[in-house]
Amino acid sequence: EPKTIHADVLVLGGGPGGYTAAFRAADLGRQVVLVERYPTLGGVCLNVGCIPSKALLHVAQIIHEAREAGEFGLRFGAPEIDLDQIRGFKDKVVKTLTGGLETLARQRKVTVVQGTGRFTGEHGMQVETTDGPVTVGFDHAIIAAGSRAVKIPDFPHDDPRLMDSTDALALQEVPKRLLIVGGGIIGLEMATVYHALGAGITVVELMDQLIPGCDADLVRPLHQHIKKQYENIYLKTRVSRIEPEAAGLKVFFEGEGAPESDLFDRVLVAVGRAPNGALIGAENAGVHVDAKGFIPVDEHQRTNVPHIYAIGDIVGNPMLAHKATHEAKVAAEVIAGKPSAFQALTIPSVAYTDPEVAWMGVTEAQAKAQGIEYEKAVFPWAASGRALGIGRKEGATKLLCDKTTKRVIGAGIVGPHAGELIAEAVLAMEMGADAEDIGLTVHAHPTLSETFAFAAEMIEGTITDLY
Numbered sequence: 001e002p003k004t005i006h007a008d009v010l011v012l013g014g015g016p017g018g019y020t021a022a023f024r025a026a027d028l029g030r031q032v033v034l035v036e037r038y039p040t041l042g043g044v045c046l047n048v049g050c051i052p053s054k055a056l057l058h059v060a061q062i063i064h065e066a067r068e069a070g071e072f073g074l075r076f077g078a079p080e081i082d083l084d085q086i087r088g089f090k091d092k093v094v095k096t097l098t099g100g101l102e103t104l105a106r107q108r109k110v111t112v113v114q115g116t117g118r119f120t121g122e123h124g125m126q127v128e129t130t131d132g133p134v135t136v137g138f139d140h141a142i143i144a145a146g147s148r149a150v151k152i153p154d155f156p157h158d159d160p161r162l163m164d165s166t167d168a169l170a171l172q173e174v175p176k177r178l179l180i181v182g183g184g185i186i187g188l189e190m191a192t193v194y195h196a197l198g199a200g201i202t203v204v205e206l207m208d209q210l211i212p213g214c215d216a217d218l219v220r221p222l223h224q225h226i227k228k229q230y231e232n233i234y235l236k237t238r239v240s241r242i243e244p245e246a247a248g249l250k251v252f253f254e255g256e257g258a259p260e261s262d263l264f265d266r267v268l269v270a271v272g273r274a275p276n277g278a279l280i281g282a283e284n285a286g287v288h289v290d291a292k293g294f295i296p297v298d299e300h301q302r303t304n305v306p307h308i309y310a311i312g313d314i315v316g317n318p319m320l321a322h323k324a325t326h327e328a329k330v331a332a333e334v335i336a337g338k339p340s341a342f343q344a345l346t347i348p349s350v351a352y353t354d355p356e357v358a359w360m361g362v363t364e365a366q367a368k369a370q371g372i373e374y375e376k377a378v379f380p381w382a383a384s385g386r387a388l389g390i391g392r393k394e395g396a397t398k399l400l401c402d403k404t405t406k407r408v409i410g411a412g413i414v415g416p417h418a419g420e421l422i423a424e425a426v427l428a429m430e431m432g433a434d435a436e437d438i439g440l441t442v443h444a445h446p447t448l449s450e451t452f453a454f455a456a457e458m459i460e461g462t463i464t465d466l467y
């Protein structure tokens with residue numbers, strides 16, 4: 001006889017979308033059941049995504065800066081790398097955060113059921129737990145079941161030397177030669193980590209630039225910077241085949257500039273993520289899932305079934321944690337009868353590489369393709385006193401404004417801390433700021449944030465002094 005419980009709001013998935021929705025719904029007085037198959041809350045982001053990657057990138061940054069300090073007349077010896085301790089640091093960060101979520105769930109009396117859930121009907125879900133099946137009846141449901149790494153058919157995915165991002169974050173060893181398949185954000189972040197730890201890096205990307213989707217002029221300084229450090233970066237190249245051999249993985253390439261084949265100690269496949277829509281029995285609840293596995297929703301996060309909502313990676317791109325959490329609040333609030341809607345003007349993207357690349361709003365390539373009339377300013381960090389003072393003149397701050405109104409429609413930044421700096425551009429766009437508003441806003445000197453105001457002044461034609 002399966003155990004049966006009831007929920008005002010059932011949340012499927014304990015990632016940033018799911019836990020945020022569960023907590024908000026509980027704060028609004030709803031009785032919430034949160035179903036998560038793994039023993040810890042936090043989903044991909046906290047356990048095997050945003051958080052562990054950033055902890056490792058911090059370690060990489062220290063190594064990198066110590067190496068580059070030579071140009072300031074400061075020489076350190078080669079780093080002594082204690083892989084167990086680095087892994088321990090990363091795991092502790094993750095554990096602190098996921099443990100915090102447990103406390104927050106308990107404080108709100110959110111019932112967490114650990115097991116794999118599947119819809120059985122419009123108001124029912126069965127959860128397979130270690131103690132047997134649990135049936136959850138619900139008035140409302142929020143689907144936050146996330147996404148998984150895409151696997152390439154015919155690659156030897158059973159070979160432990162062929163890794164996905166989760167394997168790479170586990171940091172089992174530092175291979176002598178690592179191939180990263182996919183020059184997107186996740187691939188390049190892991191390249192940054194493994195390079196700092198001593199691996200020889202090759203990156204292979206199908207498109208004609210790294211981080212496809214970001215403007216080429218913003219990616220160029222990153223490409224130039226890492227080109228000097230990595231063994232190879234192959235663009236417009238695909239991996240056609242991987243053959244496991246005793247000495248390593250033999251990888252076959254098709255594309256310009258790449259050899260026919262090469263041998264690597266490990267290969268990381270980072271070619272994108274697929275939504276989990278097709279894996280949760282959505283059809284039993286009548287919830288529409290598209291051919292790719294995404295669940296379409298309206299601006300209230302409602303699926304085609306009015307009392308069932310969906311949020312996060314499973315509803316579409318961009319697959320980012322901060323999109324998931326904002327959608328989560330909307331879903332919980334709509335269920336509580338509030339007039340909430342997801343109406344973000346833009347969702348920023350950040351590559352936490354070295355240098356970082358961040359962008360928001362329309363890219364210049366999109367503006368051109370859509371025939372948007374824009375004005376552009378690119379402020380070179382070579383003219384920023386602060387950037388020179390940290391030895392990083394390769395950066396740039398780019399601003400796109402509507403040609404007529406001069407309101408901000410897009411921005412991109414490449415350079416250290418770009419991920420922090422982009423927040424100002426997002427706020428400017430959300431507040432409907434124009435170039436004059438930004439130029440008249442007093443920015444502290446000397447800061448990297450000034451470069452955003454300088455770009456605005458370039459659009460206004462009021463820039464007088466640099467440095």
Ligand code: FAD
Nearest residue numbers: 013015017037043044045049050117146312313319320321
């Ligand atoms: P998820 O985090 O995927 O959570 C879904 C949860 O649902 C999982 O815990 C899963 O176990 C559970 N689940 C699924 N199906 C079931 C089921 N049937 N029963 C029970 N439980 C189920 N985003 C950023 O914004 N910034 C970053 O820096 C960043 N870095 C990343 C680095 C890496 C290496 C990766 C892989 C991703 C990164 N992301 C980053 C993306 C980010 O992790 C996701 O956008 C985010 O986790 C999506 O949240 P979510 O709640 O939609 O889903």
